[in-house]
Amino acid sequence: MITEATLDRRTLLAGAAAAPVLMTAAEALAQGREPRRGGILNSIITPEPPLLVLGVNNQGPTLIVASKIYQGLLTVSPKLEPEPVLARSWARSEDGLTYTFSLERGVKWHDGRDFTAEDVIFSIMKFHMEVNPRARAILQRIDKAEAPDAHTVRFTLKAPFEPFLLIFDVTGCAIVPKHIYDGTDYRNNPANATPIGTGPFRLAEWQRGNFIRLVRNDAYWKPGQPYLDGITWRIVPDSQSRALALQTGQVQMTTSNDIEPFDVPRFQAQPNLEVRQDGWELFAPLSWIEINNRLDNLKDPRFRRAIAHAVDRNFIAQRLWFGVGKPATSPIASATRFHDPSVQMPAFNPREAIAILDGMGLRPNAQGIRASFKMMQLPYGEVWNRLSEYLRQALRQVGLEVTLESTDVAGWVRRLANWEFETTINFVYQWGDPTLGVERTYVTSNIQKVAFTNTAGYSNPEVDRLFEAARNAAQAEERRRLFSEVQKKLVEDMPLVWLMELSFPTIHDRRLRNVITTGTGVHKSFDDVFFAA
Numbered sequence: 001m002i003t004e005a006t007l008d009r010r011t012l013l014a015g016a017a018a019a020p021v022l023m024t025a026a027e028a029l030a031q032g033r034e035p036r037r038g039g040i041l042n043s044i045i046t047p048e049p050p051l052l053v054l055g056v057n058n059q060g061p062t063l064i065v066a067s068k069i070y071q072g073l074l075t076v077s078p079k080l081e082p083e084p085v086l087a088r089s090w091a092r093s094e095d096g097l098t099y100t101f102s103l104e105r106g107v108k109w110h111d112g113r114d115f116t117a118e119d120v121i122f123s124i125m126k127f128h129m130e131v132n133p134r135a136r137a138i139l140q141r142i143d144k145a146e147a148p149d150a151h152t153v154r155f156t157l158k159a160p161f162e163p164f165l166l167i168f169d170v171t172g173c174a175i176v177p178k179h180i181y182d183g184t185d186y187r188n189n190p191a192n193a194t195p196i197g198t199g200p201f202r203l204a205e206w207q208r209g210n211f212i213r214l215v216r217n218d219a220y221w222k223p224g225q226p227y228l229d230g231i232t233w234r235i236v237p238d239s240q241s242r243a244l245a246l247q248t249g250q251v252q253m254t255t256s257n258d259i260e261p262f263d264v265p266r267f268q269a270q271p272n273l274e275v276r277q278d279g280w281e282l283f284a285p286l287s288w289i290e291i292n293n294r295l296d297n298l299k300d301p302r303f304r305r306a307i308a309h310a311v312d313r314n315f316i317a318q319r320l321w322f323g324v325g326k327p328a329t330s331p332i333a334s335a336t337r338f339h340d341p342s343v344q345m346p347a348f349n350p351r352e353a354i355a356i357l358d359g360m361g362l363r364p365n366a367q368g369i370r371a372s373f374k375m376m377q378l379p380y381g382e383v384w385n386r387l388s389e390y391l392r393q394a395l396r397q398v399g400l401e402v403t404l405e406s407t408d409v410a411g412w413v414r415r416l417a418n419w420e421f422e423t424t425i426n427f428v429y430q431w432g433d434p435t436l437g438v439e440r441t442y443v444t445s446n447i448q449k450v451a452f453t454n455t456a457g458y459s460n461p462e463v464d465r466l467f468e469a470a471r472n473a474a475q476a477e478e479r480r481r482l483f484s485e486v487q488k489k490l491v492e493d494m495p496l497v498w499l500m501e502l503s504f505p506t507i508h509d510r511r512l513r514n515v516i517t518t519g520t521g522v523h524k525s526f527d528d529v530f531f532a533a
Contacts, residue, residue: 035227035513035528036530036532036533037224037227037530038227038228038531039227039228039229039530040228040229040230040231040232041230041231041252041253041512041526041529041531042231042232042250042251042253043231043252043253043254043255044234044235044236044242044246044251044253044254044255044258045061045065045212045234045235045255045258046061046235046236046237046242046256046257046258047061047235047237047409048209048235049061049062049065049066049212050062051192052065052066052069052192052195052206052212053066053176054066054067054070054170054171054174055127055131055132055135055173055174055176055186056131056186056187056192058132058134058171060256060257061256063171063523064255064256064522064523065212065214065233066174066195066197067170067171067199067520067525068199068201068214068231068525069110069195069199069201069202069203069214070170070174070175070176070195070197070198070199071085071086071170071174071197071198071199072085072086072168072169072170072171072172072173072174072175073085073086073087073090073101073103073120073168073175074087074090074165075169075518075524076166076169076432076518076519076520077518078278078281078518078519079281079519080166080281080282080337080432080519082165082168083518085170085525086104086107086120086175086198087101087104087153087168088102088103088104089101090102090165096157096160096161096162096474097156097157097159098154098156098157099154099155099157099164099165100152100153100154101120101152101154101155102151102152103115103116103117103120103151103153104151104221106221107198107221108198108219108221109177109179109197109198110197110198110202110217111180113177113179114150115175115177115198116147116150117147117149117150117151117152118147118150118178119175119177119178120153120175121146121147121153122176122178122181122182123173123174123175123176123178124139124142124145124173125139125145126182127176127181128173130186131187134172134436134440135172138161138164138167138436139167139173141157141158141159141164142158143156143158144156159472159474160474161471162473162474162475162476163337163432163433163435163436166282166431166432166433169282169520169523170520170523171520171523172431174197175198176197177196177197180196198221199217199220199525199527200216200217200220200222200225200226200526200527201214201216201217201226201228201231201525202214202215202216202217204230210234210235211232211233211234212233212235213230213231213232214230214231215229216228216229216230220527222527225527226525226526226527226528226529227527227528227529227530227531228529228530231526234251239259239260239263239381239382242254243259243260243263243267246258246259246273246507247267252508252509252511252512253506253507253508253509253522254505254507254508255521255522256504256522257380257381257504258507259505259507260381260383261320261322261325261383261505262320262382262383264322264324264507267507272509272510273507273508273509273510274507274509274510275505275506275507276505276506276507276508276515276516276521277324277325277503277504277505277506278503278521279506279516279518279520279521279522280335280502280504280519280521281335281432281519281520282431282432282520283430283431283432283520284333284335284336284431284432284437284501285333285427285428285429285504286328286331286333286427286428286430286498286501287328287425287427287499287500288328288425288426288427288496288497288499289307289311289375289423289424289425289496289497289499290416290421290423290425290426290455290456290496291307291422291423291456291495291497292419292421292422292423292456292457293456293457293458293459293495294419294457295373297362297371297373298373298422298423300360301492302356302359302360303356303360303362304493304494304495304496305346305494306352306353306356306357306360306398306400307395307497308345308346308497309346309347309349309350309352309353309356309398310348310350310353310394310395310397310398310400311348311391311394311395311499312348312394313327313328313345313499313500314327314348315348316387316390316499316500317500320383320387320390321500321502324504324505325500325502326500326501326503327345327499327501328345328499328500328501329341329344329345329498330343330344330345330487330490330498331438331441331442331486331487331490331491331496332430332434332438332483332486333430333501334501335430335501336430336432336433336437336438337432337433337434338433338434338470338479338480338484339487340483340488342484343484343487343488343491344491345491345498346491346494350397350398353398354398354399357371357398357399357400364399369399369401370399370400371399371400372400372401372402372403373400373401373402373403373423374402374403374404374405374421374422374423375388375391375392375402375404375423375424375425376405376407376412376416376422376423376425377405377406377407377424377425378412378424378426378427379407379408379409379411379412380409387425387499388404388425392404405421412424413451416451417449417450417451417455419449419455419457427502428441428452434467434483434486435467435471439467439471440452440453440454441453441454441456441496442454442458442460442463442467442486442495443464443467443468444459444460444461444464445464447459456495456496458493458495458496460493462489463486463489463490466482466485466486469482470482470483470486506522509531511532512529512531512532513529513530513532514528514529514530515529
């Protein structure tokens with residue numbers, strides 16, 4: 001049995017001492033900034049989420065809106081350190097097998113029922129285990145879940161798992177009400193239309209294609225919070241209309257894909273607005289040219305390296321994304337744990353690309369063409385179309401002819417999942433740790449006909465071995481060594497051509513305070529956000 005004496009005291013104290021992120025009224029007053037109660041925050045969500053029940057749906061727009069309704073046990077700081085939410089403190093046993101969470105008292109669901117440890121165990125061991133494939137891969141490592149009392153939860157792992165706490169942010173593993181979902185078809189539960197959480201805001205109205213309106217939860221468990229009366233997200237499909245709404249003050253905040261990167265500089269010059277690029281540290285989205293490693297020249301690492309030499313990633317970052325984000329240097333983004341800065345992508349060098357293609361015997365024909373392949377464009381907006389056009393031009397300079405293919409979002413996902421592409425553009429969240437968000441793209445066991453798995457079909461037994469060893473290593477230093485080896489192997493094989501560490505801008509009215517305070521940015525609960533006078 002685990003006793004307090006056997007717990008890792010340093011972890012216990014760290015958890016207990018970690019203060020909730022800004023801002024309580026007392027803290028704000030101490031800083032000379034008194035939170036002002038009231039006001040409706042008008043924002044935009046692009047595209048419209050299909051559902052607002054986390055776990056059942058985990059698309060980006062769903063995460064942004066539903067994270068105000070639901071909460072997780074923890075969140076993370078910009079340095080990816082765990083911080084309390086529904087768990088006020090936590091402890092890990094010395095052997096790394098047992099995690100004990102002490103839950104907040106006095107928390108109620110939006111329907112008035114008490115939140116208890118049973119809700120946590122149901123959410124972790126049943127709900128997410130069924131509906132949430134990414135969470136399931138981590139939660140399956142739990143051997144036993146116990147609730148010693150109504151406000152304590154204890155998980156015992158089958159083996160130590162160093163990044164275990166990173167799954168407990170609301171975006172990874174939201175806590176849902178057992179009394180609503182237990183014994184039901186989770187995906188088709190009628191209650192999905194009216195989500196019930198513990199968060200600071202409740203769903204009041206959703207007019208499909210028009211707006212989603214949340215209102216303050218007056219029974220919220222933090223006294224005096226939230227400060228806002230409500231949040232309304234407008235559904236605005238056209239990018240220029242979204243930009244106009246922000247410019248004219250019709251909305252006070254935009255996030256994620258709402259504003260095209262080429263529009264960002266003019267908002268940076270607008271004195272009443274603040275442009276932030278932080279708040280994506282947990283997700284660390286990384287973009288790449290996805291290459292079907294099964295096909296013709298594309299299966300040859302030399303050919304893929306030639307593509308990497310022909311693409312100017314600095315041009316992409318500075319001229320297409322206007323400095324919003326930065327060039328990728330490795331398969332593990334620099335904001336993610338265990339990024340190795342000594343690993344570097346091939347430099348932009350078209351002459352080297354030509355030399356490699358010559359060495360492969362791919363001599364240019366009368367039109368200067370050495371080889372041809374297709375590229376399926378990512379249908380996420382204007383900047384992605386511009387990226388595809390740039391890549392076509394850049395690769396043509398070394399004799400590679402690229403034919404662009406257009407599709408809609410549903411068609412892109414279907415073709416990616418079914419391996420019906422030669423190359424395409426993709427980007428994936430890294431979730432703060434390579435085991436949680438990177439491994440899935442490269443290991444042989446994850447070659448599946450499912451989007452955002454190893455759809456490139458890359459396979460290297462040594463890479464498989466390194467990822468597995470890092471997954472099971474109990475010590476961070478050992479994991480760092482193994483992930484450094486992984487990065488070197490992947491850059492050597494070049495299964496994909498990594499392009500950019502994306503940084504989606506959050507643009508908001510300067511009167512709006514506390515928007516970005518965690519490593520999850522606008523995905524936090526917003527219980528501390530307020531309009532200054």
